[in-house]
Amino acid sequence: MPEVILLEDEPVLSQELGDFLEELGYGVARAGTIGDFDRLFDAQRHRLAIVDIGLPDGSGLELIRRLRQGGQQVGIVVFSARSTSPDRIAGLAGGADHYLGKGCDLDELAATLDALTRRLGLQSTLPVQPAGPLLPAEYEQPATWVLELGPRRLHVPDAGFVPLSQQDQVVLQCLMSQPGDSISRRQIVQALGADYLEYDQRRLDTQMRRLRRRVEAISGHELPIKTLRNSGYCFYLPASIKA
The missing domain is CATH 1.10.10.10 (Winged helix-like DNA-binding domain superfamily/Winged helix DNA-binding domain)
Known part of the structure; x- marks a missing residue:
């Protein structure tokens, strides 16, 4: 499975999401701040990213724009409590592939990651015989x-x-x-x-x-x-x- 980098500053939610992703079979790197993300992110390993918007040291949208301006091909899912239509439009316009509200069922997050995995051609990492x-x-x-x-x-x-x-x-x-x-x-x-x-x-x-x-x-x-x-x-x- 591709590796995911998770940027979420709320410890309980970060643990829950990390456990959920690991149960799906993903390798997970957890970051609580943009600074943590920058230290942990490896473009060769982390092909998927889940990013919150409101973070202690800045905006997740600015991070996404920076990743896109740097030519990073990572699949990005915004997972945020800010889920109005203008929020979603701003997130997608800024470079996110998908935008989910934190109130969504985690099965929707799993399906979104599956779709990104297929679109980016990462499913070949599944050892299906x-x-x-x-x-x-x-x-x-x-x-x-x-x-x-x-x-x-x-x-x-x-x-x-x-x-x-x-x-x-x-x-x-x-x-x-x-x-x-x-x-x-x-x-x-x-x-x-x-x-x-x-x-x-x-x-x-x-x-x-x-x-x-x-x-x-x-x-x-x-x-x-x-x-x-x-x-x-x-x-x-x-x-x-x-x-």
């Missing part, structure tokens, strides 16, 4: 989904491999270890190493939506996980797990 004769004979049963723990990837029947984040692997391991069975939210949250009573359930819903979208975007196949109302989730097709 082709299906067909190159696959080992043990994967020839088209109905079986295989979770590989070592390389941390999901084999989708007839569609190759999808690389996974650590958290996505933990969730899939919970579900695919008992295909056809109902796995409770509590079981999944505990497998993630969190306290169920303190865990924000919306995070799990967001992660599941993101995982479904990622698998479908890479493989073209729908992830066979059914949401069970007031219960949990079920992986409803044959599955196996390999170390």
Whole structure:
């Protein structure tokens, strides 16, 4: 995955966004000020940037203009509480590729980064392997989904491999270890190493939506996980797990 540099001065939000991006599989460099950004930014590594506007030492818009004037080809997403129409127009006119308000669903941010990744031709960094004769004979049963723990990837029947984040692997391991069975939210949250009573359930819903979208975007196949109302989730097709 391409690396993202995140410029956000609010510590709690910076942590939340950084964790979210890492769960998606991005490498993340966090900056709290424009000065931090200038010290951390590496044009060869950071192909995507998420930039707040109101910062302690200046305006994110001025930073974006400076990057564009310097010929930087980094994909830039403004993520700001300032989200009126004039704000958006100023941001896009100043060189941002996309402008999102901080009240948006994080899934929208993920989709925006996916779109930028495709437009900039960065998707080649995803280590997706082709299906067909190159696959080992043990994967020839088209109905079986295989979770590989070592390389941390999901084999989708007839569609190759999808690389996974650590958290996505933990969730899939919970579900695919008992295909056809109902796995409770509590079981999944505990497998993630969190306290169920303190865990924000919306995070799990967001992660599941993101995982479904990622698998479908890479493989073209729908992830066979059914949401069970007031219960949990079920992986409803044959599955196996390999170390």
